[in-house]
Amino acid sequence: GAVVSQHPSWVICKSGTSVKIECRSLDFQATTMFWYRQFPKQSLMLMATSNEGSKATYEQGVEKDKFLINHASLTLSTLTVTSAHPEDSSFYICSARLLRTEAFFGQGTRLTVV
Amino acid sequence: LAKTTQPISMDSYEGQEVNITCSHNNIATNDYITWYQQFPSQGPRFIIQGYKTKVTNEVASLFIPADRKSSTLSLPRVSLSDTAVYYCLVGDMRTGRRALTFGSGTRLQVQP
Numbered sequence: 001g002a003v004v005s006q007h008p009s010w011v012i013c014k015s016g017t018s019v020k021i022e023c024r025s026l027d028f029q030a031t032t033m034f035w036y037r038q039f040p041k042q043s044l045m046l047m048a049t050s051n052e053g054s055k056a057t058y059e060q061g062v063e064k065d066k067f068l069i070n071h072a073s074l075t076l077s078t079l080t081v082t083s084a085h086p087e088d089s090s091f092y093i094c095s096a097r098l099l100r101t102e103a104f105f106g107q108g109t110r111l112t113v114v
Numbered sequence: 115l116a117k118t119t120q121p122i123s124m125d126s127y128e129g130q131e132v133n134i135t136c137s138h139n140n141i142a143t144n145d146y147i148t149w150y151q152q153f154p155s156q157g158p159r160f161i162i163q164g165y166k167t168k169v170t171n172e173v174a175s176l177f178i179p180a181d182r183k184s185s186t187l188s189l190p191r192v193s194l195s196d197t198a199v200y201y202c203l204v205g206d207m208r209t210g211r212r213a214l215t216f217g218s219g220t221r222l223q224v225q226p
Contacts, residue, residue: 004157006157031211032211034213034214036216043201043216043217043218043219044158044201044216045216046213046215046216049211049213051211091155093157093158095157095213095214097211097212097214101207102148102160102163103148103160103213103214104160105150105157105158105159106157107156107157108155108156108157110155
């Protein structure tokens, strides 16, 4: 099946710094990618939909200036957590879908802000 | 978007068959039913997908009644490695531009 890869798998950063997470579709072109956030013992919550060549669409309650999404090519979307704070510590997961198939998910990125 | 309801948790023993039922009363005509498995600190992994009746693959079976308002994931002869959270999702497969919405999932614990 199609493969979606995230990098890094985990990252620790200091409060106030910015962190970039990459999501790549390795063997297919994804015009649309999705970013989810998951807190411990909770389900995945959709943060935003990333469209290649256009602005991302954010879910209600997600700060677009804090979570910057760039989908510069058909195989790469990036999520930048700006001015990170401890409450941003979470598990971030990206996903991509092909037409008429299931969604494919990356392995996730564990962000810890200290 | 169709909302799904699943049991929060289930317990089983190795070698048993596990059936997890999901309710999706508001499923739309173009929605497919898809089940994912998630281990701790990993992204969800596709298990099986169906539209109606029964679908079977090498790891699971999916039973969907005629009214499609529910579905049952069947895992034959579970092992300890099947301990995970299982999510039932419904969504329109015609487009790749809509995200899938996750419900609470079912936390399956398999005991030796």
